[in-house]
Amino acid sequence: SPQEVSPPEAGVIVHLFEWTWPDIAQECEQVLGPRGYHAVQISPPQEHVIVPELGFPWWQRYQPVSYQLISRSGDRAQLADMVQRCQAVGVDIYADAVINHMAAMDTEPGSAGTTFRRYDYPGLYSSEDFNRCQQPISDYQDADNVTQCELVGLPDLNTALPQVQTQLADYLVDLASLGIAGFRIDAAKHIRSDELAAILQLVRDRVEPAPFIYQEVIDPGTEAIKKHDYYESGAVVDFEYGRLVGEAFLNVGDRSPADLHTVLSSADLVPSQQAVVFIDNHDKQRGHGGGGDYVTYQDGDLHTLSMVFMLAYPYGQPRIMSSYAFETSEQGPPATATGRTRTVYPPDRLGCGGEWVCEHRQPAMTAMVDFRAATQAQPMVTDWWSHGGNQIAFGRGDRGFVVINRASTTLTHTFQTQLPAGDYCELMSAEISATGDCDRVIRVDETGQFRTTVAAMSAIALHHAARAEE
Ligand code: LAG
Ligand code: CA
Numbered sequence: 178s179p180q181e182v183s184p185p186e187a188g189v190i191v192h193l194f195e196w197t198w199p200d201i202a203q204e205c206e207q208v209l210g211p212r213g214y215h216a217v218q219i220s221p222p223q224e225h226v227i228v229p230e231l232g233f234p235w236w237q238r239y240q241p242v243s244y245q246l247i248s249r250s251g252d253r254a255q256l257a258d259m260v261q262r263c264q265a266v267g268v269d270i271y272a273d274a275v276i277n278h279m280a281a282m283d284t285e286p287g288s289a290g291t292t293f294r295r296y297d298y299p300g301l302y303s304s305e306d307f308n309r310c311q312q313p314i315s316d317y318q319d320a321d322n323v324t325q326c327e328l329v330g331l332p333d334l335n336t337a338l339p340q341v342q343t344q345l346a347d348y349l350v351d352l353a354s355l356g357i358a359g360f361r362i363d364a365a366k367h368i369r370s371d372e373l374a375a376i377l378q379l380v381r382d383r384v385e386p387a388p389f390i391y392q393e394v395i396d397p398g399t400e401a402i403k404k405h406d407y408y409e410s411g412a413v414v415d416f417e418y419g420r421l422v423g424e425a426f427l428n429v430g431d432r433s434p435a436d437l438h439t440v441l442s443s444a445d446l447v448p449s450q451q452a453v454v455f456i457d458n459h460d461k462q463r464g465h466g467g468g469g470d471y472v473t474y475q476d477g478d479l480h481t482l483s484m485v486f487m488l489a490y491p492y493g494q495p496r497i498m499s500s501y502a503f504e505t506s507e508q509g510p511p512a513t514a515t516g517r518t519r520t521v522y523p524p525d526r527l528g529c530g531g532e533w534v535c536e537h538r539q540p541a542m543t544a545m546v547d548f549r550a551a552t553q554a555q556p557m558v559t560d561w562w563s564h565g566g567n568q569i570a571f572g573r574g575d576r577g578f579v580v581i582n583r584a585s586t587t588l589t590h591t592f593q594t595q596l597p598a599g600d601y602c603e604l605m606s607a608e609i610s611a612t613g614d615c616d617r618v619i620r621v622d623e624t625g626q627f628r629t630t631v632a633a634m635s636a637i638a639l640h641h642a643a644r645a646e647e
Contacts, residue, residue, distance in 0.1 A: 188213070188214070188215025188546075188549070188550065189213075189214055189216075189495050189496070189497060189546050190215060190216045190217070190271065190453070190494065190495070190496040190497070191209065191216075191496070191497045191499050191537040192218040192455075192458070192459065192496055192497065193217050193219060193220075193499050194235075194498065194500060194501070194510075195220050195235055195238075195249070195250070195501060195518065196219070196220070196250065196499075196521070197249075197251050197518055197520055198219075198250050198251035198255040198256050198259040199251065199258075199259065199520070199522070200520050200521045200522050201219065201259050201263065202258060202259040202262040202263065203522045204217075204521070204522075205262055205263035205266050205268045206266055208537075208538060209263070209266070209268045209537075210263075210267055211266075212543045212546055213546050213547060213550055214537070214546060215268070216269035216270065216271050217268060217270055217271065218271045218272075219270060219272055219273065220238050220248070220249075220250055221238045221239065221241070221248065221272070221273045221275045222256055222272055222273075222352065223242075223243065223245065223246065223248060223275065224241065224242040224243040224246075224248065224287040224288050224289040224291055225237045225238050225239070225242060225248055225287060225288050226240040226242060226281075226282045226285065226287060226288075227286070227287065227516070228282060228285070229516060232507070232508070232509065233512055234507040234509050235507075235508070235510065236465075236507070237288075238273075238275075239275055239331075239363065240278075240280035240281060240282060240331065241275050241278075241279050241280060242279070242286075242287030242288070242291050243287060243291050243298060243299075243301060244301070244344075244348040245289040246351075246352075247288055247289035249518055250518070253355075257355045257356075260355050260357060264356055270358060271357070271358065271360060271361055271391075272352050272357050272360055272361070273360075273361045274348075274349060274361060274362055274363060275364070276334070276336075276345045276349075276362065276368070276376070277328065277331075277334060277336070277364040277365075277367045278327070278328060278331035278332055278333050278334060279298055279302060279307075279331070279332045279334065280293065280298075281295060281331050281332060295332055301344060302334070302344070305335075306334060306335055306338060306340065307332050307333060307334060307335055308325040308326070308333045308334070308335045309325075310325045310326035310333065311326075311327065311332075312326050313326065313328075313329065314327060314328055314329075314367070317400040317401065317402075318400065318401050319401055320369075320401040320402055323367060323400070323402050324367055324368060324369045324402070328364055328367050333367070336369065336372040336373070336376065337369070337372055342372070342375055343379065346376055346379035346380050346383070349376075349380045349384075349388070350380055350383050350384060353380070353383075353388055358388060358389060359388045359390065359391070360389075360391075361391055361392075361393060361414075362391070362392040362393060364393060365392035365393045365394050365407060365413075366394045366395055366396070366402050370406040370407050370409075370410065373407070373410055374409055374410045377390060377410050389411070389412070390410060390411030390412060391411060391412040391413065391414055391453040391494075392410060392412065392413050392414065394406075395416045395466060395467060396416065396417075397416070397417070398417070398445060404447055408447075408448075408451060411451075412447075412451045412452065413451060413453070414447075414454070414496075415446050415453070417444060417445070417446060418441070418444075418446055418452070418454040418455075418492070418493065419454060419455050419456050419458075419461070419471055420469050420470065420471065421437070421440055421444060422437065422456060422472075422483055422486060422487060423456060423457075423469075423470050423472045424470050425437050426472055426479055426482060426483045426486070426583060427470055427472060427476075427479065428566070428567070433565075433566025433567055434563070434567055434569045434581065435563035435564075435565065435566045435569055437486070437569070438558060438561050441492065446492070446493075447493070449492050449556075452492065452493030453493060453494050453495075453496055454487060454492065454494070455487075455495070455496045455497075455498060456471065456480065456483045456484050456487055456498070457471045457472060457473045457474075457480075458471075458496070458498055459498065459500075461473075462474070462498065463503065463506040464506055465506065473498075473500070474500050474502075474534050474536055478635070479583070481539060481541050481542075481636075482581055482634065482635075482636055484497065484536070484545070485541055485545055485579065485581055488542070488546065488548060488549050489545060489548060489549070489552075489571070489577075489579040489581075489638065490558070490571075491552070491553075491555075491556045491557065491558060491573065495549070497537045497542060498536060499534065499535055499536050499537045500533075501532060501534060502531065502533075502534055511525075511532040511533065519532070521533050540605060540608035540609045541605055541608070543608055544604035544608045544638060547604065547643075548577055548638050548640050551576060551577060551640040551641060551642045551643070552576040555573045555575070557573070557574055558573070559572040559573065559574050559594075559595050560572040560578075560592070560593050560595065562590075562593075564590070565584065567582070568580075568581070568584050568588050569581050569583075570590075570592055572594045572595055573640075574595050575595045575596055575597060575641065576596075576640060577596075577638065577639060577640035578592065578594045578638070578639050578640075579636065579637070579639075580631050580636060580637050580638075582631040582632065582633060582634065582636065585633050585634065587631070587632055587633055588631045588633075589628075589630040589631075590628070591626050591627070591628040592626065592628075592629070593624075594621060594625045594626070594639075595625055596625055596641065597621070597625075597641070598621055598622055598623045599620075599621055600619070600621075600644060600645040601618065601620075601639040601640075601643065601644055601645065602615035602617070602618060602639070602643040602644065602645045603615075603617040603639065604639065604640065604643060605635070605636060605637060607643070619637070621639075627639075
């Protein structure tokens with residue numbers, strides 16, 4: 178029977194890409210808990226390759242050497258401490274689980290000091306544990322090729338074997354024993370769905386409550402492996418959603434935000450209660466994972482507005498990408514010359530808005546995390562409105578209303594809503610004001626209408642729980 182998955186109201190996930198464990202602990206206490214974030218996706222916590230000759234790229238983390246919890250983000254004790262501290266303020270931790278393959282680059286010992294060779298990882302796996310293909314994946318129309326050959330040349334585990342399934346389940350159970358509440362299944366498309374289901378069943382047999390599972394299945398609709406093959410194991414990350422929203426906001430071809438409600442309603446997306454969605458992820462923002470037209474922090478206001486749309490629109494469980502600034506696609510996080518990651522908090526105190534971008538701290542993001550929580554009980558879109566291609570608005574019944582002006586001109590209009598009459602606090606401006614006070618009050622009249630002006634390339638949002646003081 179299909180696994181229970183978190184409903185969309187379970188809240189917003191933030192991917193703190195390449196953050197260290199002590200930084201994540203502080204971020205939970207100071208920002209994520211107070212602001213109502215639901216969970217953090219962390220970078221893969223296991224031992225990984227070290228590649229100094231390429232300047233310690235981020236993708237070191239996707240080449241596992243062993244399942245010792247010693248990585249660029251910190252050690253086992255730091256990981257355990259972080260999970261506890263986040264849990265204490267109501268924030269769950271989801272680990273990125275790299276279980277399809279092992280490390281390819283074997284010239285240096287791994288991050289925990291383990292010496293290994295391709296197809297031979299001491300105490301874990303030897304050559305008989307790997308698939309026989311041993312060639313890079315070359316044919317996405319052939320399911321066996323996709324699941325049994327090597328993703329970008331990474332040694333492909335034979336996940337049909339009981340000993341491999343047990344080894345992988347042991348790793349995930351170990352993470353769960355530290356309090357980790359869910360897993361992003363990396364490269365799920367490259368693991369046969371029945372074999373992945375068997376591995377996850379071994380985990381569920383030993384972990385209570387069952388971890389939240391979301392599987393990385395990039396399905397453009399034209400390949401042998403389909404996202405629905407994976408629904409029985411949990412949630413699935415929908416890659417079409419972010420592409421469709423991105424193309425609309427970028428005005429690719431003749432697309433525009435005005436068409437989005439129709440386009441999303443008719444697209445072949447993962448069912449809402451089983452979908453994890455994003456505007457950009459760590460691959461798409463740098464042209465990895467197949468590339469495509471996705472909007473990223475480098476697009477500035479366009480990115481903010483796309484994210485506002487995702488957080489306001491009642492589909493799937495949203496994941497916010499929290500980036501570090503980069504110029505080249507291989508570039509790792511801010512680091513010393515020896516590859517030690519430099520931190521947001523002490524000792525380095527780099528802070529946010531520079532080398533660490535921290536999209537999740539933007540006022541529009543924290544406002545919309547609040548909006549999503551306040552509107553979750555109303556899953557319908559009401560009063561959809563558009564003017565031209567780039568000015569849209571919609572309601573969430575009597576719970577909330579959002580206006581997104583992606584045009585380069587000011588928008589003044591009288592909007593129809595289902596909101597009860599009253600004085601509402603405009604959420605974005607409240608977040609921006611230093612005091613957190615309600616800077617801008619919008620009055621909804623007895624007929625549910627309000628008239629307002631929205632600046633070019635900006636948005637406003639109202640919800641029922643943020644009324645202005647009488
Ligand atoms: C994923 N999802 O399914 C990750 O989101 C994605 O970031 C991972 O690839 C991929 N699956 C495998 O876990 C990343 C980089 C690759 C990198 C790989 C392994 O996008 O570029 O490959 O991690 O580190 C690198 C080199 C390749 C080389 C390969 C093997 O870039 O040129 O062939 O290592 O040595
Ligand atoms: Ca595989």
